[in-house]
Amino acid sequence: MGQLHRIKWFHERLLKQEYPNCKDISLTFEISSRQALRDVDYLRYSLDAPVEYNRSKGGYEYTDSFSLPLYFLRDDEKDRLEYLASQYALLPGKNSMELSNLFQKIAGEQRGRKEHFQINTSDFEEIITKAIAYSKKLIICYQKPSGLSEKRIIDPYRLFYRFNKSYLFAFCRERADFRVFLIDRIKDLEVSQQVYSFHEDFFENYQLIATSFTRQKKYTAQIFFSHKPDLYRFTEPQWDDSNHILTFSFVKSSNLFIKLINLDMDYPGFTFRVLSPQWLAEKLHNRLKTLSPHF
């Protein structure tokens, strides 16, 4: 008998206020008491059932009304929903966030609760899907077009298909920038226990690099900062400590502007000055002029 069947049986007895216990489950289904306890835990923690042990009755009871969900998801199905939740969370807009919450709700468990996850497959795409859902870094051995392989530590963001091939869009720690990896060229893969934090430039880089495949170049800027900013917030950052100049790449000036304004808010007295390109300096200057009446 499967777990679903046992939980249904247990639930029916709880509704009838028969105060079933682990021993009853164990004897009825010929399973160990430990396994029966796991069934009760699943009902209580995974399905959020208000189940409590009543000492005076020697069994469990519902302390509030409860119905079993109409369907049960396998772990791999939950992983897929968690993956979708994580992907929609990356997209801009209220609708995307609502969908992310919906998928998370159906999946049941919150990603934050899970520190470790089981890998029961050697399929790289399956493993990457899980790593994305759980925001785990990956250590990959990646074969370059020349045939040589190199080790990379990456933050996996999104799997996608193009021309019948699977690709991974990820943030490469070595390059400090977003990259597209062909799955067929990943020769080895290891899931790190380190959790990565979401890079704020994800979406614009994904649009530029992964949706077109035309190898469009990014803008390069040089900015003087009075304090050293958090370099992880930029892509391809090169910090000149003696002159306090940061050289980095970016995709959209509007998003960079928001980032710079937010940096200013993080550090009281923080100043910056765009050294190049000229068009960016002018554009930001004009944006600031339109905002200045509000401050």
Next chain:
Amino acid sequence: MKKGQKTMLGMTWMSYLGSAYGCLKQAGMWDGGIHELFGLTGMGFHFIMHESLCPSGPTVYNWLEEHFEMLDRIGVYTRQEFVFKASATNTFDLARESATGMIQQSIEAGKPVITWGPTHIAEFGIIYGFDSQDRVFFVEDCMPEEPDPLLYDNLGLSDVPIFYVQYLVDKTDFNYDDSVLNALKFGLNYWKSKVILSPKYTSGKMAYEAIINGLEKTDYDPFGLSYCVNVYSDMKTNMMKFFTQIAKKEKFSFLVPVLDQYQQVVDAFAQAVKWAPFKGPTGEYHYTDEAINGLIRSMKTAMESEEKFMQIVSQNIEQ
């Protein structure tokens, strides 16, 4: 040093026409209204749909041939470059690099350049300036926000990787009535054409049928449907103004009795826009059964009315 004068697109949903209008105005080669440009160039007859009702319809036609002829009808001589970045294309980068100097020359001569995809939006736009130190072109697209400039290195590398530029070379006089006649013939051909570049695209009357079929089969691109309906509603509104204007001329007075028919086309599209409002590229597009039925009714009305209008055009210009 920054060079060039900021140039805006004309106010229309059709990005090629809007770009051409902006460039022509800036270059001093056009002083008419945008509706007149729609009509004289023949662009206002471009009613093209993909069978899936995807948003590509309005920009799928023979650019080189038609863009030349369109501006030729208003006496403007143009040069164009077109290279599609297919995997087997070797000279794509050469074409882009060699064009950089030509674009700069055109801008320095006061003539902005019409181009494809100067930003991430798959539409036509304008290159109106440049800064050689920053290695960027200053561009304009059809969105309200001021776009970031285009890196020289990214010229032609939009999400639909076609390197396309059209330079305005010079202007000559043209016979207005002859150009109207020429545009009407072009429009009639589009109305009757069966295949535009690919069998999955249809134009004119068959484009209406494509919309109706797609809606009846409930097999369509919901964003594309809204986008196309809005584009063509704007186009047909402009054409109504153009037809009203030219119908005052004796040579084209045969249009007077059927202007009401064309007004019904415009009204039907205005109603269709209400059923399929545009919510931007990231909006959600859902249609109720009422909306789908309303759209089908609108398209059938528009098709019947435009058919009657084009019959009169045909009878009078093919004599």
